[in-house]
Amino acid sequence: xxxxxxxxxxxxxxxxxxxxxxxxxxxxxxxxxxxxxxxxxxxxxxxxxxxxxxxxxxxxxxxxxxxxxxxxxxxxxxxxxxxxxxxxxxxxxxxxxxxxxxxxxxxxxxxxxxxx
Amino acid sequence: xxxxxxxxxxxxxxxxxxxxxxxxxxxxxxxxxxxxxxxxxxxxxxxxxxxxxxxxxxxxxxxxxxxxxxxxxxxxxxxxxxxxxxxxxxxxxxxxxxxxxxxxxxxxxxxxx
Numbered sequence: 001x002x003x004x005x006x007x008x009x010x011x012x013x014x015x016x017x018x019x020x021x022x023x024x025x026x027x028x029x030x031x032x033x034x035x036x037x038x039x040x041x042x043x044x045x046x047x048x049x050x051x052x053x054x055x056x057x058x059x060x061x062x063x064x065x066x067x068x069x070x071x072x073x074x075x076x077x078x079x080x081x082x083x084x085x086x087x088x089x090x091x092x093x094x095x096x097x098x099x100x101x102x103x104x105x106x107x108x109x110x111x112x113x114x115x116x
Numbered sequence: 117x118x119x120x121x122x123x124x125x126x127x128x129x130x131x132x133x134x135x136x137x138x139x140x141x142x143x144x145x146x147x148x149x150x151x152x153x154x155x156x157x158x159x160x161x162x163x164x165x166x167x168x169x170x171x172x173x174x175x176x177x178x179x180x181x182x183x184x185x186x187x188x189x190x191x192x193x194x195x196x197x198x199x200x201x202x203x204x205x206x207x208x209x210x211x212x213x214x215x216x217x218x219x220x221x222x223x224x225x226x227x228x229x
Binding site: 006009034036042043044045046049090092102103104105106107108109 | 147156157159161166206210212218220221222
């Protein structure tokens with residue numbers, strides 16, 4: 001069964017600090033990887049995704065993530081965070097289950113608090 | 117653009133009562149999902165559907181039932197609500213390619229007393 005682990009559950013940073021959120025997944029086959037963001041009181045929105053090609057993917061608002069297949073990792077990074085980045089971040093994997101259907105599994109999320 | 121619409125957005129139930137959450141999408145997506153979000157537990161998949169007339173169990177299906185009679189609608193039912201079902205419920209939809217993103221509704225906050 002596929003699973004997703006996010007290592008940091010709560011991160012507090014000052015503005016302009018660099019951010020790296022860890023994500024590891026467990027699945028033996030082909031996967032597609034996503035980072036979603038949930039701003040306070042809102043629903044989840046796509047930040048970026050990886051499905052093939054360049055393992056370094058860029059998303060909205062200056063975020064990027066690197067897929068390292070050998071480490072089953074898809075860490076999210078941002079060189080300089082802003083107060084408006086305060087949100088909860090979810091890593092997700094989309095893979096085909098035993099029935100041939102796609103199934104999306106989320107990590108438990110990382111709450112990021114950026115202090116002005 | 118409506119996207120994914122959930123109703124109701126808030127509901128308070130007493131233990132043992134039943135209710136149905138409705139999810140409607142206007143993007144002609146094949147797949148639809150119901151998740152629950154609880155503090156410290158992230159999003160957990162309750163049930164999902166890969167097409168009209170089909171449903172499948174996710175990680176935490178007990179106490180819930182679903183139906184997908186029309187492609188655009190995915191209903192989540194609680195037959196006998198329990199306090200453990202107090203949560204925020206999110207519906208999402210997507211297209212078949214694995215690289216397709218999920219589109220989420222605004223969420224439905226359910227409290228069971």
